Structure formats: structure tokens, C-alpha cells
Amino acid sequence: MSITGWRVALLGLLLGSALVQAKPAQPSVIVVGAGFSGLAAAFELQEQGWQVTVLEARPTVGGRAGVASAEWLGSAELQPVLHQYLARFKLHTQAAPEYVRAASYLIDGKLFTQAELEQQQPAVAAAILGYEQALDGLAAQLDDPLQPLASARLRGLDQLSVARWLDQLALPATARALIEQRIRSRYDEPSRLALLYLVQQSRVYRGRPTIQLRSERLPGGSQVLAQALVKQLQTLKTGARVEAVTQTADGVTVKVGAAGYHADYVILSVPLPALARISLTPALPALQQAALKDINYGWREQMLLKFRKPFWGNTRLTGEIFSNQGVGVMWIEPAPKGGANLLVNISGDNARLMKAFNDRQMVDQVLLRLDKYYPGARAAFSGFEMRRTGTDPLAGGAYLAYGPGEISRYWRLWEQPLGRLLFAGEHTDALYPGTLEGALRSGQRAAQQVEALRAATD
Ligand SMILES: Cc1cc2nc3c(=O)[nH]c(=O)nc-3n(C[C@H](O)[C@H](O)[C@H](O)COP(=O)(O)OP(=O)(O)OC[C@H]3O[C@@H](n4cnc5c(N)ncnc54)[C@H](O)[C@@H]3O)c2cc1C
Incomplete structure (x- = not known):
């Protein structure tokens, strides 16, 4: 090659590398947690061309959502973001039956509809x-x-x-x-x-x-939506518990055991008690640290009890039923494999009291009460599924439930990014905490914030 030829080739190379550098690099983000907030944030950012890595500690996705085979969903008017995703993935819901319209009450084992309560217990x-x-x-x-x-x-x-x-x-x-x-x-x-x-x-x-x-149900429950979101994601690692996040001027490094993941930004979409277990460098400001210790989470443990046959006979033991005996809301659930399923919630201090009990002991406590009013309940019992968020270190409670003084101190605190750190999760949504809608909304909000941060640095 002549000298001129080399010069041309060299110039081409230099120009070429200058062009490569001029092309904006694909922005990257790590999402910690594959609950609905994390899945929504990851999906939205991937759609915008981001390189997204989701790290989830559990072997499964969906976080705190869904033990029952199907959950009630709100109407499209009330939960527009949830319905936006259902429509996007062509997931069809079924209308709720008439009996879920009104709450009923179980007083000392006797069930009252609203109308019956007004007639028989007017006071x-x-x-x-x-x-x-x-x-x-x-x-x-x-x-x-x-x-x-x-x-x-x-x-x-x-x-x-x-x-x-x-x-x-x-x-x-x-x-x-x-x-x-x-x-x-x-x-x-x-x-x-x-x-x-x-x-x-x-x-x-x-x-x-x-x-x-x-107003409706998604057959198969919210897992169906979680799976539809996961299917779209390119990089999701389960069994990846994040232990530490370090932020520098250039980006973030996220540690899972010996492995380190690097990205431009990180979205922490884990509940506050789980966030408190992640080591952050630099440390959170004093207000956020106080909030991690203070902010109250409700307790609500959920069990799906399976029976060989409906022990409740002709009693319409379904709908949103509140008992005066500490057994929480109950629903009769579809039993696709036959038999009869009953979903029971134990909440608040009734749940905290059972902290030391193992799952089976907790089920026994409920069966004992049911059997008192519905003899034969224990004999018909055949198995259970349990979801305990209170004692789960990856949750630390059911969902946000502000205690006295906390709104004054911490209102909308977790909506604020801290450098390259952003926060998502039902607890970061000001209107719909404690719901799937709130979780999804928070994921969308965090995704928009990451985009805005990046646009500001371009
Ligand atoms: C008993 C119960 C009943 C409910 N019923 C309803 C209902 O009927 N309707 C409704 O709309 N909502 C309901 N909810 C609320 C709804 O389930 C939650 O609001 C929603 O699932 C929360 O999603 P999230 O993404 O904020 O958090 P999560 O679902 O908790 O997701 C966070 C994820 O982060 C993971 N994680 C935690 N720490 C780490 C770590 N260090 N590294 C990596 N991953 C980590 C967790 O494993 C989890 O998967 C209910 C909740 C409970 C507990």
C-alpha cells in the first residue's frame, strides 16, 4: 500500500472510531426485584431501547402477588394502568359474580348479609x-x-x-x-x-x-400477567439476591454474591424492610434511613385451605366476609382440581401473634375456629397453600400502612431519585399503595424518571 493509501486507511479508521464514539451508547439499568413494580419498570425501559437486567432473589417472579388461583381486580376506571397491561397482552378477564358486590359479616359463627344485619342486628x-x-x-x-x-x-x-x-x-x-x-x-x-x-x-x-x-377476575390470577411481562424481558435472573449497591459518578455496581453487575442506573423495586437489608454506598441520607426504620407495614397472612367437600353446607360462606372472631376476610375460591377451596386472611395483630407458629400450626388455629361453628370442617380438610409476608425477609410485611406522624415526616419521600438510584414499589405510590395498580404505576413512574435523568445528562 502506498503512503497515501495508508493515510486514507488511517483517516478512515480514525473517522470510524470517532463515529462509533459519537453514536450514543445503549443506556443500561438494573432493576432489583421482579414484583409488579419491577416488571413494569423493566418492560417500559426495554421498550424504550434500554439494556435492562432484572435481578430477583426468589426462584419465581410476581413478588407479593397471588396465592389464590384467581384474584379480584378493580374496574378499568379504578385501575387503568393494570387494565392497560391486560389489554396490551390480550389477557381477558371474567366479570365478577353478583355475590361479591356487598360485604357480609360473620358474628359468632352466624353469617349476616348487609340486609340481614339491618333487620336482625339493627344497632x-x-x-x-x-x-x-x-x-x-x-x-x-x-x-x-x-x-x-x-x-x-x-x-x-x-x-x-x-x-x-x-x-x-x-x-x-x-x-x-x-x-x-x-x-x-x-x-x-x-x-x-x-x-x-x-x-x-x-x-x-x-x-x-x-x-x-x-369487578372482574383474571383466570389463573395475577401470575398470568407477571408471566406475560417476563416473556418480553431479555435478561431476568431469579435466585439473585442483591446484597450491595455502589453508586459512583459513572454508574452503579450491584453485587449478588461474588458477581457484580454494572449499569448506568438502578431501580430498587423492593419493599422497605427488604431495602433496609441491602448495603448502599454512599449510605442513604438521614431522612431516608429514619424512614426505613419507621414506616409501618401492615400484616396480612393469606392461606388457601383445601377441603374434600364444602363443609359449609348451604351457608353462603363467600364474598368479603368480616368476622368478629379474628379470622379475616374469607372467600370461596375456584377449586380446579375438585373439592372446595377457602381463602382465609389473618391480619394485623392477629397475624403478628402467630409469628412464632409454623404454617401448619397457623392452619390448625383457623381450622379449630371453623370447626367450632361448622362441625366437620377439620375432617374435610385436605391441604393448604400459604403466603406469609410478615415473616418473609424479602417482604417484611404485607404493604405500606402509614402509622401516626409518618405522613408528616415522609410523604412522597421514595419518589425522589438519589443520584443514579431510583425507587419503585407499591409503597412509593401516593394514591394506590398496597395494590397491583400502585405497584405498576410506580414502575412506570420510575421508568420515566430514569429517562428524564438520562436526557438531562445527554
Ligand atoms: C395478602 C395480600 C393480599 C393482597 N391482595 C391484593 C388484591 O387483592 N389486589 C391488589 O391489587 N393488590 C393486592 N395486594 C397487594 C399487591 O400484591 C402488592 O401491592 C404488589 O404485589 C406489590 O408489588 P411490588 O412490586 O411493589 O413489590 P413485591 O411484589 O414485593 O416485589 C418486590 C420483589 O423484590 C424481591 N426482592 C426483595 N429483596 C430483594 C433483593 N435483595 N434482591 C433481589 N430481589 C429482592 C422480592 O422477592 C419481590 O419479588 C395484596 C398483598 C398481600 C400481601
Whole structure:
């Protein structure tokens, strides 16, 4: 080759390498956690051309969602993001049957529909109605559920526990037990819950009949949606428990055992108690560290009890049933393999009390109570599936349930990125915490934030 030829070739090479450098590198992100928030964040960013790696500690995806073969989903109006994903993956739901429309009550083993309660226990029904009206009155004072601290009066509600407020209502004992069961089933023990949080959540769902929260079912449960999201993802590692995350000016390094993963950004989509177990360098600011210790999580353990035949005979033991005996919401579930399935929730301090029990001992406690009112329940029992989030180190509780004073200190704290660290998860959603909708929304929000951060550095 002539000297001129070399020069041309060299120039070409230099130009070529300059071109390679000028082309923006594919941005990369690591998503820690393959619950619905992490899956949504990963999916959205991959769609935008990001190189995404999802690291999940468990052998399976879907996180805290779904022990039952099918769960109730809210309407498209109430849970638009969830429905957006269902439509995207052409997943078809089934309409909820009529019997799930209204709650019923199990008082000392006797089941009452709302109408029966009004007829046969009018004082209890009136007290429950009084409670609902009082709560609705407080919710009506909150103009914007995104601004729960807007007035001194509202800030005062944050200092009060729900239990103290119920004391002021002076309810008859049975009504109080049923109302407490309702609150602990959905959130947590009334003594641990801030009144402002109950009011803010009532405001979010105000004017929406309960049926909108249980309008349909996805056959196969939420796992079906989780799998549809996973199918789209290029890199997902299960059994990969993240122990440490180090952030530098150039990017992040995420440690799983001896392996290190490097990326431009990391989205931590794990519940707060699990986040507290991850070593972060640099350490979190003092406010976030305090929040990790303080923020209350509700407890709700769920068991699917399997029976050879329905022990409940002709009793319509299904729907959202609140008992005054500490056994939480119950549903009769489809039993695809025959027999009869009953889903039982134990919540709040009733669940915390059973912390030391193993799964089988916990089931026995429930069977004991059921058998008392429905003789034959124990004899028909054939097996169970259990989901315990309270004692699970990867969860640390069922979901966010702000305690007194916590909204004042930590409102929307986890929506703020810290350098290259971003946070997702139901607990980071200001409107719909404790739901699939909240988890999915938070994943989308974190994905948008990562995009914005990257755009700002380009
Ligand atoms: C009993 C119960 C009943 C519920 N019922 C309903 C309902 O009927 N309707 C509804 O909409 N919602 C319901 N929810 C709420 C809903 O399930 C949750 O809001 C949602 O699943 C939370 O998703 P997430 O992504 O925020 O967290 P998660 O699902 O907890 O996902 C976080 C993931 O991170 C993983 N992880 C944790 N630590 C690490 C680590 N160090 N390294 C790697 N991975 C890690 C976890 O294993 C998990 O998979 C219920 C929840 C419970 C507990």
C-alpha cells in the first residue's frame, strides 16, 4: 500500500472510531426485584431501547402477588394502568359474580348479609353506618388526596391513631369488632394506623362503590400477567439476591454474591424492610434511613385451605366476609382440581401473634375456629397453600400502612431519585399503595424518571 493509501486507511479508521464514539451508547439499568413494580419498570425501559437486567432473589417472579388461583381486580376506571397491561397482552378477564358486590359479616359463627344485619342486628348495622358516615365526612374535607397535609386540621389527623378515633365514636362492642376487622384486613391494626392515612385512602376511593374494586377476575390470577411481562424481558435472573449497591459518578455496581453487575442506573423495586437489608454506598441520607426504620407495614397472612367437600353446607360462606372472631376476610375460591377451596386472611395483630407458629400450626388455629361453628370442617380438610409476608425477609410485611406522624415526616419521600438510584414499589405510590395498580404505576413512574435523568445528562 502506498503512503497515501495508508493515510486514507488511517483517516478512515480514525473517522470510524470517532463515529462509533459519537453514536450514543445503549443506556443500561438494573432493576432489583421482579414484583409488579419491577416488571413494569423493566418492560417500559426495554421498550424504550434500554439494556435492562432484572435481578430477583426468589426462584419465581410476581413478588407479593397471588396465592389464590384467581384474584379480584378493580374496574378499568379504578385501575387503568393494570387494565392497560391486560389489554396490551390480550389477557381477558371474567366479570365478577353478583355475590361479591356487598360485604357480609360473620358474628359468632352466624353469617349476616348487609340486609340481614339491618333487620336482625339493627344497632350493629346503625353503628357501622355511623362509622362509615364519620369517615366519609373526614374524607370530604380532603380536596386533593395528593396533598393530605394541606391544612392544620388534616395535619392533626396524622398524629391520631385510628383506634383513638374509634374510641371517640363510642361504638357497641360487636360493631367495633367488625369495623376493626375491616380496617385490619385492608390496612393494619387500627392502633398502628394513622387516621390521616385511612382518611386519605377513603378520599382516593370516595364515591366508588365497592364493586368497582372487585369487578372482574383474571383466570389463573395475577401470575398470568407477571408471566406475560417476563416473556418480553431479555435478561431476568431469579435466585439473585442483591446484597450491595455502589453508586459512583459513572454508574452503579450491584453485587449478588461474588458477581457484580454494572449499569448506568438502578431501580430498587423492593419493599422497605427488604431495602433496609441491602448495603448502599454512599449510605442513604438521614431522612431516608429514619424512614426505613419507621414506616409501618401492615400484616396480612393469606392461606388457601383445601377441603374434600364444602363443609359449609348451604351457608353462603363467600364474598368479603368480616368476622368478629379474628379470622379475616374469607372467600370461596375456584377449586380446579375438585373439592372446595377457602381463602382465609389473618391480619394485623392477629397475624403478628402467630409469628412464632409454623404454617401448619397457623392452619390448625383457623381450622379449630371453623370447626367450632361448622362441625366437620377439620375432617374435610385436605391441604393448604400459604403466603406469609410478615415473616418473609424479602417482604417484611404485607404493604405500606402509614402509622401516626409518618405522613408528616415522609410523604412522597421514595419518589425522589438519589443520584443514579431510583425507587419503585407499591409503597412509593401516593394514591394506590398496597395494590397491583400502585405497584405498576410506580414502575412506570420510575421508568420515566430514569429517562428524564438520562436526557438531562445527554
Ligand atoms: C395478602 C395480600 C393480599 C393482597 N391482595 C391484593 C388484591 O387483592 N389486589 C391488589 O391489587 N393488590 C393486592 N395486594 C397487594 C399487591 O400484591 C402488592 O401491592 C404488589 O404485589 C406489590 O408489588 P411490588 O412490586 O411493589 O413489590 P413485591 O411484589 O414485593 O416485589 C418486590 C420483589 O423484590 C424481591 N426482592 C426483595 N429483596 C430483594 C433483593 N435483595 N434482591 C433481589 N430481589 C429482592 C422480592 O422477592 C419481590 O419479588 C395484596 C398483598 C398481600 C400481601
